[in-house]
Amino acid sequence: MTLTEQVITILLAALATMATRFLPFMIFRENKPLPAFVSYLGDKLPPAILGILVIYCYKEQIFSFDQKAAFGLLAGLVTIGLESWKKNMLLSILAGTATYVLLMHFF
Amino acid sequence: MNQEMKLAMQKAMPIMTGFTFLGITYGIFMHQLGFNFLFPTLMAASIFAGSLEFILTNLLLKDFSPWLVLFLSFIINSRHLFYGISMLKPFKNAGWKKFYLIFGMCDETFSINFSSKIPEGLDRQKFMLYVTMFNHVGWVFGAMLGGLLGSLITFQIPGVDFVMVALFLTLFVSQFNGEENHFSSLTGLAVGLFSLLLFGEEFFMLIALIIMVVILWFRYKKEVRA
Numbered sequence: 001m002t003l004t005e006q007v008i009t010i011l012l013a014a015l016a017t018m019a020t021r022f023l024p025f026m027i028f029r030e031n032k033p034l035p036a037f038v039s040y041l042g043d044k045l046p047p048a049i050l051g052i053l054v055i056y057c058y059k060e061q062i063f064s065f066d067q068k069a070a071f072g073l074l075a076g077l078v079t080i081g082l083e084s085w086k087k088n089m090l091l092s093i094l095a096g097t098a099t100y101v102l103l104m105h106f107f
Numbered sequence: 108m109n110q111e112m113k114l115a116m117q118k119a120m121p122i123m124t125g126f127t128f129l130g131i132t133y134g135i136f137m138h139q140l141g142f143n144f145l146f147p148t149l150m151a152a153s154i155f156a157g158s159l160e161f162i163l164t165n166l167l168l169k170d171f172s173p174w175l176v177l178f179l180s181f182i183i184n185s186r187h188l189f190y191g192i193s194m195l196k197p198f199k200n201a202g203w204k205k206f207y208l209i210f211g212m213c214d215e216t217f218s219i220n221f222s223s224k225i226p227e228g229l230d231r232q233k234f235m236l237y238v239t240m241f242n243h244v245g246w247v248f249g250a251m252l253g254g255l256l257g258s259l260i261t262f263q264i265p266g267v268d269f270v271m272v273a274l275f276l277t278l279f280v281s282q283f284n285g286e287e288n289h290f291s292s293l294t295g296l297a298v299g300l301f302s303l304l305l306f307g308e309e310f311f312m313l314i315a316l317i318i319m320v321v322i323l324w325f326r327y328k329k330e331v332r333a
Contacts, residue, residue, distance in 0.1 A: 052312060054299070105266075
């Protein structure tokens with residue numbers, strides 16, 4: 001690939017990515033009323049997306065469970081436990097990540 | 108620093124830091140393959156979708172195939188279509204801010220922006236703009252640093268990318284504990300798991316999202332009738 005072709009490749013990737021982000025806004029314009037089901041989706045879809053993202057985070061562990069996967073699960077439980085208990089997002093994320101980093105470092 | 112910026116800093120800080128570290132990894136990866144630092148920097152700035160950027164790096168070393176790149180990029184990032192549908196109302200009437208809010212809507216930014224509860228009197232769209240900016244800057248800065256310094260960097264911390272997992276877990280738990288009806292959250296988990304086991308890692312997310320829309324369609328029909 002020449003430099004020009006590389007630049008075009010990057011621009012195309014950016015264009016396709018932007019299409020996935022901008023399309024809904026181009027289809028459902030601000031000045032037109034939102035179809036009722038689309039509005040319903042806007043409210044109900046996000047919690048499901050978060051659930052799917054949680055599965056996404058553990059997609060490798062589900063197929064091959066090893067030591068690293070166990071650390072990920074343990075650190076995840078710390079995160080979930082802290083968030084349920086203290087309801088402090090920053091604390092939950094930092095403590096969960098610290099748990100994982102320390103486990104990776106010492107074992 | 109205004110109130111919106113302060114709050115955004117607090118909410119975005121873990122991911123901004125995580126993005127910087129992951130960006131460094133990505134920059135080093137490109138550096139080791141012989142790319143000038145401008146490549147990771149400009150790719151991070153213009154695409155701002157981590158997983159695609161790693162994949163694209165490998166494609167850049169192969170034959171030029173524009174249609175493949177367009178198709179692959181669209182499919183890999185197709186989940187953003189569903190984020191957009193969720194943000195139609197929150198981004199409404201955002202004026203000039205809207206362009207950047209949509210441009211920078213990666214998984215993490217979307218999740219933070221959608222989930223954040225904003226105190227009375229603060230401008231939510233301004234807050235979301237700052238969150239988007241902090242995450243974007245973190246990623247681009249990391250990619251540039253990694254691309255510039257390459258293998259000189261020795262302060263990598265293994266496992267720090269867990270911050271992304273911790274973010275989604277935290278947001279899920281906080282959503283779950285704050286909602287009256289768990290239908291969407293629990294169905295999302297179940298459909299995600301089902302789809303992963305059935306269709307494998309590559310395409311499970313897109314398929315899960317489509318199944319979810321179908322399920323919500325039936326639920327919507329039922330609610331309208333009731």
